[in-house]
Amino acid sequence: MLYHLLAPLARQHIFFNLFNYITFRAAGATVTALLLAFVLGPWIIRQLRERKVGQVVRAEGPASHHEKRGTPTMGGIIIILATLVPTILWARLDSRYVVIAIVAMLWMGVIGFLDDYLKIVRGKSQGLVARWKLVGQISFGVALGAYLLILPMVAGIRPDSTQLPLLKYILLPLPGLLYVAFVTVVIAGSTNAVNLTDGLDGLATGLTAIAAAAFAVFAYLFGRVDAARYLGVLHLAGAGELTIFCGALMGAALGFLWFNAHPAQVFMGDTGALAIGGALGTVAILLKAEFLLLIAGGVFAAETVSVMVQTSVYRWNKKRRGKEYADAHKVFRMAPLHHHFEKLGWPEPQVVMRFYILGVLCAMIALATLKVR
Numbered sequence: 001m002l003y004h005l006l007a008p009l010a011r012q013h014i015f016f017n018l019f020n021y022i023t024f025r026a027a028g029a030t031v032t033a034l035l036l037a038f039v040l041g042p043w044i045i046r047q048l049r050e051r052k053v054g055q056v057v058r059a060e061g062p063a064s065h066h067e068k069r070g071t072p073t074m075g076g077i078i079i080i081l082a083t084l085v086p087t088i089l090w091a092r093l094d095s096r097y098v099v100i101a102i103v104a105m106l107w108m109g110v111i112g113f114l115d116d117y118l119k120i121v122r123g124k125s126q127g128l129v130a131r132w133k134l135v136g137q138i139s140f141g142v143a144l145g146a147y148l149l150i151l152p153m154v155a156g157i158r159p160d161s162t163q164l165p166l167l168k169y170i171l172l173p174l175p176g177l178l179y180v181a182f183v184t185v186v187i188a189g190s191t192n193a194v195n196l197t198d199g200l201d202g203l204a205t206g207l208t209a210i211a212a213a214a215f216a217v218f219a220y221l222f223g224r225v226d227a228a229r230y231l232g233v234l235h236l237a238g239a240g241e242l243t244i245f246c247g248a249l250m251g252a253a254l255g256f257l258w259f260n261a262h263p264a265q266v267f268m269g270d271t272g273a274l275a276i277g278g279a280l281g282t283v284a285i286l287l288k289a290e291f292l293l294l295i296a297g298g299v300f301a302a303e304t305v306s307v308m309v310q311t312s313v314y315r316w317n318k319k320r321r322g323k324e325y326a327d328a329h330k331v332f333r334m335a336p337l338h339h340h341f342e343k344l345g346w347p348e349p350q351v352v353m354r355f356y357i358l359g360v361l362c363a364m365i366a367l368a369t370l371k372v373r
């Protein structure tokens with residue numbers, strides 16, 4: 001909005017030329033998101049507490065988590081508002097990249113909101129039936145994949161393809177329906193990965209800020225023809241506007257972390273987790289950097305794999321040798337992975353901080369792949 005209002009005034013005064021620079025607007029969006037989260041946070045938390053919108057804790061979860069019962073949830077509303085308002089304020093609203101990212105966050109946020117709402121109404125840890133959540137994720141993935149095939153974002157680059165890390169200008173072709181399926185898997189995978197990681201105070205929030213920062217760099221570099229040529233990556237004209245969206249998401253996550261750090265005053269709930277996962281997955285798809293998301297979001301990926309491995313091995317052992325054997329021979333003491341370390345005796349803040357360190361390491365490796373080509 002500010003770009004459309006103020007950038008044309010650069011002809012009258014050089015100051016307004018700042019709004020033509022993506023870096024300036026991205027910084028503005030980040031700071032605005034941070035401040036907005038600080039301002040909205042206390043009011044939204046108070047409203048959630050007054051309406052008794054409290055966390056429902058799983059009975060099978062760690063015993064230390066039962067004291068968190070009743071903590072306000074659905075705080076993801078703070079993240080969504082603190083991301084979308086600065087994006088609308090600072091980004092170019094005629095950018096399809098920005099519009100698609102906004103739609104993705106809202107779409108997944110609504111699914112998460114319904115899930116949280118049903119949990120609160122029923123007073124149980126299960127909200128929206130899993131298959132219906134999956135239907136919502138798949139429907140968006142199919143719609144996004146089909147849209148990108150019908151209306152490519154960049155002319156001259158085949159839409160049904162993705163970039164491969166470490167390889168210069170090499171695209172992996174995924175013809176037709178295979179590409180739609182690939183997009184759908186990325187959306188569902190990233191959405192559920194963030195949701196699974198959101199199990200400790202501040203864990204998913206901090207990792208979101210780290211991943212968003214990495215993708216802000218990717219978006220800026222891919223959107224600049226000189227940087228893309230130097231690094232040997234695809235130049236995606238207009239993709240630089242996603243830098244503003246990613247900067248806003250990073251600022252919103254950091255602002256929310258102020259209230260979500262241990263001991264948490266509020267949880268993001270599925271409202272925030274699904275919205276964040278959908279947004280990150282969509283940004284990666286638009287940048288043709290899905291494999292970079294797997295690297296930069298390595299902790300998210302590890303959490304998801306831990307659940308898949310635990311479930312698969314348990315079912316296999318139960319089928320072959322019975323329930324008692326399966327219970328006694330689990331791969332992890334508890335999945336997702338962060339609960340395994342809690343069971344080993346690590347304090348919650350220690351698990352979170354060490355996962356942050358791993359998150360930064362993963363983001364740095366992802367950024368390093370741009371040069372190692």
